[in-house]
Amino acid sequence: MPQPTDAARTAFWRDPALPYIESRRACDSRACYKAHSHPTFSIGAVDQGSSVFSGANKAQTRLHPGTLVFVPAHCVHACNPEPGLSWSYQMIHLDAAWLQTLRLESALAAQVEGTPAHVTCNRSTYARFTRLNDLLFSAASAHEKEATLIAFIGDHYSPPTQTLSPPPQRLERNLEALLQRLAQEDARSVSLGELADSVGMGRYQLIRAFRAATGLTPHAWQLNLRINRARQWLRKGQDMADIAYRLGFADQSHFQRVFKAHTGVTPGLYRG
Numbered sequence: 001m002p003q004p005t006d007a008a009r010t011a012f013w014r015d016p017a018l019p020y021i022e023s024r025r026a027c028d029s030r031a032c033y034k035a036h037s038h039p040t041f042s043i044g045a046v047d048q049g050s051s052v053f054s055g056a057n058k059a060q061t062r063l064h065p066g067t068l069v070f071v072p073a074h075c076v077h078a079c080n081p082e083p084g085l086s087w088s089y090q091m092i093h094l095d096a097a098w099l100q101t102l103r104l105e106s107a108l109a110a111q112v113e114g115t116p117a118h119v120t121c122n123r124s125t126y127a128r129f130t131r132l133n134d135l136l137f138s139a140a141s142a143h144e145k146e147a148t149l150i151a152f153i154g155d156h157y158s159p160p161t162q163t164l165s166p167p168p169q170r171l172e173r174n175l176e177a178l179l180q181r182l183a184q185e186d187a188r189s190v191s192l193g194e195l196a197d198s199v200g201m202g203r204y205q206l207i208r209a210f211r212a213a214t215g216l217t218p219h220a221w222q223l224n225l226r227i228n229r230a231r232q233w234l235r236k237g238q239d240m241a242d243i244a245y246r247l248g249f250a251d252q253s254h255f256q257r258v259f260k261a262h263t264g265v266t267p268g269l270y271r272g
Helices: 096-105 123-136 142-155 173-184 192-198 203-214 218-235 240-246 252-263 267-271
Strands: 010-013 021-029 040-048 051-054 060-063 068-071 078-081 087-095 118-120
Touching: 010 267, 021 040, 021 123, 040 096, 040 123, 068 123, 087 096, 087 123, 096 142, 123 142, 173 192, 173 203, 173 218, 192 203, 192 218, 203 218, 218 240, 218 252, 218 267, 240 252, 240 267, 252 267
Parallel strands: none
Antiparallel strands: 010 021, 021 087, 040 068, 040 087, 051 060, 051 078, 068 118
């Protein structure tokens, strides 16, 4: 009997009334991810099986059922099943600006740039997160979903005690300007030589500084930026061939391969 595909095991939830949140469920998945980061704050939960979490420092931590991982925006990570095995998980992505506003207005601790990822094995926290996600996927009203989400965040704003990955080093001023420039452009890949020249560094020097500051090489960071841009455009229902062209991929097939390597699903499944 043929096994169900990862597409059949994966579901996304979005609501135009709550544009700052996206949820994902994956059941019995074998999909693997390249090291990547999100512009969103992410909360992931392991439901079945186990997985290996890799942070920016390449260290690995095994996560078991009932574990929650809190991943700040722009924290480089990857979380994959044990080799040859499958796992089930769920993940919520929250718009970082929305979350920061919520924390400030609620007198909660603001998210500090470079905060590392954290893990908790508290069973009641896991159970409450699962109920929250069940509610998001239900037919409940947007008001009820928003209130439940805000209550969860307010009750769990303090970071858990176990750190999974160290924060990246502070950006040098010229690298910060470079990242801002790249983020404002169309996310096409720029050559390593051009990047190095723009900040007055040699290519090797730039690679070392870039990796220390972001957890990725310049090429990997640019590719990650392009995929995050693609996710944003796909959520708006834009044409996949047009997205592939605008982001500088060789063709739609190339775009699909790279997108799946970073997200675990095809662009078509992600768009829904």
